[in-house]
Amino acid sequence: MKRVVVIGNGMVGSRFVDELMREASRCDAKFDVTILGDEPYEAYNRLMLSEVIAGRAEIGALTLPAPPESIVVHSGVAAQSIERSRRIVIDAEGRAHPYDVLVLATGADAALPAIPGLRAARGRDVHTVRTIDDCRELLAAASMSTPEAPRRMAVLGGGLLGVEIACGLRARGVDVSLVHRGTHVMDRQIDAPSGVMAGATLADLGIDVRTGSGITRVLRSKGRVTGVELIDGTCLDVDDLVVNTGVRPRVDLARAAGVPVDVGVLVDTRLRVLDDESVAAIGDCAQTDVGCPGLIAPGWDQAARLAHDLCHGTPVGSAEPGEHVADELSIVKLKAVGLETVVLGGRIPDPFVAHERGLRVVTLSDVGARRSATVAVDGDRIVAAVIIGSARMAADLTATYERRTPLPLDPAHLLVKGASTSGLVPETASPTALPSGATVCRCNGVTKGDVVDAHVQGARSVEAVASETRATTGCGGCTSTVCGILKWMDEVDPVDEKVAV
Numbered sequence: 001m002k003r004v005v006v007i008g009n010g011m012v013g014s015r016f017v018d019e020l021m022r023e024a025s026r027c028d029a030k031f032d033v034t035i036l037g038d039e040p041y042e043a044y045n046r047l048m049l050s051e052v053i054a055g056r057a058e059i060g061a062l063t064l065p066a067p068p069e070s071i072v073v074h075s076g077v078a079a080q081s082i083e084r085s086r087r088i089v090i091d092a093e094g095r096a097h098p099y100d101v102l103v104l105a106t107g108a109d110a111a112l113p114a115i116p117g118l119r120a121a122r123g124r125d126v127h128t129v130r131t132i133d134d135c136r137e138l139l140a141a142a143s144m145s146t147p148e149a150p151r152r153m154a155v156l157g158g159g160l161l162g163v164e165i166a167c168g169l170r171a172r173g174v175d176v177s178l179v180h181r182g183t184h185v186m187d188r189q190i191d192a193p194s195g196v197m198a199g200a201t202l203a204d205l206g207i208d209v210r211t212g213s214g215i216t217r218v219l220r221s222k223g224r225v226t227g228v229e230l231i232d233g234t235c236l237d238v239d240d241l242v243v244n245t246g247v248r249p250r251v252d253l254a255r256a257a258g259v260p261v262d263v264g265v266l267v268d269t270r271l272r273v274l275d276d277e278s279v280a281a282i283g284d285c286a287q288t289d290v291g292c293p294g295l296i297a298p299g300w301d302q303a304a305r306l307a308h309d310l311c312h313g314t315p316v317g318s319a320e321p322g323e324h325v326a327d328e329l330s331i332v333k334l335k336a337v338g339l340e341t342v343v344l345g346g347r348i349p350d351p352f353v354a355h356e357r358g359l360r361v362v363t364l365s366d367v368g369a370r371r372s373a374t375v376a377v378d379g380d381r382i383v384a385a386v387i388i389g390s391a392r393m394a395a396d397l398t399a400t401y402e403r404r405t406p407l408p409l410d411p412a413h414l415l416v417k418g419a420s421t422s423g424l425v426p427e428t429a430s431p432t433a434l435p436s437g438a439t440v441c442r443c444n445g446v447t448k449g450d451v452v453d454a455h456v457q458g459a460r461s462v463e464a465v466a467s468e469t470r471a472t473t474g475c476g477g478c479t480s481t482v483c484g485i486l487k488w489m490d491e492v493d494p495v496d497e498k499v500a501v
Contacts, residue, residue: 001030002310005089005099007079007253009037011046012283012299013105017067018470019307029311033071034097036089040076041132042066047296048476049135050161053142054168054337057476059132065467082257084276101278101310104254104265108247108284108294113156117218118243125225126218127242129165138165141240142172150175154228154236156215157244158185160334163202165242167336170207177208177236179228184211189332190341191348193363194386197372198339201389204370205338208236215241247294249285264292271306280306296474297443329402331442333477342394344401345384348374359383373397380406402439440481443474451482455489462486 044062051057078092089097110128127138145151155166158180166178184195219227249264260266260274264287273279283299334341351361365372371389382401387394436449454468
């Protein structure tokens, strides 16, 4: 029986253990697994923290399905050191954990930019959003906001998470300034016209959007943050600062053990560290030949590859580390209160550059309704799209993109159709209207039929379905649909209430 020690009980570490147990049950392999997690909580969905800030989810609902009882989990016990020569991990309580295979899933920390006064001010009024404790601290600060004396906060970084947090704080009555160096919000994900529309929507929500700017100094008085100075010399009076400027892989433990480290832990195509077959790294802390993506999908793929390798001696599939094996399609939904945004595929190219490459870019913009759609088409297929402010259009275009449905000769007809009340069934429609093969949870590739089958087998709660199928354990966007399917199934397949005599 192989002894496997996993350092890190986050979304990738816990997924690896789940993958390993599932694969082991198929091939009758045996593993003795120990997990060390420095946070004093069960594994939870970090992607949903912004939903908690927005008031649309409770912290208790973030918990991921528990591992089998045979797995030993030490929550709130950090790994202190790794002795590779003896193949043991020493934890913070002085206990030694021997291993045959060590899996580093230590994740990443929020990266703090080099801004004068920032590190000195970090504490109760300078926040990041990486953990449950971070979330609780930010909520405590937001709770001090009142209509008569609103709390003033600056959010540094207008990427996806920064926009979600800014919208969530604004929904709690906080006066929010969103400061972003890019020319428009979410500039790494969406094109400029879409970014302008998103910025206008944020302004409508009462958010002060400062693009093409940055913070040059954090102002303090009597140990408290009082404001921030921007690039143009403008000073904003704020009570708190929220920093969302990227992440830094957690590699200190690996570096201290002599493991080869660059930005992240350097791994080969089998996800083993370069000088030690018995040590692997996955997720945010792992650096493959494509770098450190910092996304959940590549981390989950790495978890599956490594689990398959340990059970069979070969990694699953032929993809390189960092690729998303399970789903070649890219669908990103912004979870922001008051700003509907869906991004399909890659970046939208400049229309004239696209034309030279044989692509067509079609745009619909309705400024008054604060909605827009930009679609890039290759032949008769959507290759990229950004939809702002229209859930109906987003549902239609997502279904067309996901199913690779051929388009009309004139792609503009697709946008007109998407903006109408006709067309394909959106995710919010009655579950009875969804075909069995319709994808419900895109993060994990779960269909309506999978949820129905789980219900028939006895999984009658969201938690039970999550444990059986993994639905809702990704971005969380499918939770309402899963609830709808379960409610419908409870009606058509009720629990047998007969009492056995």
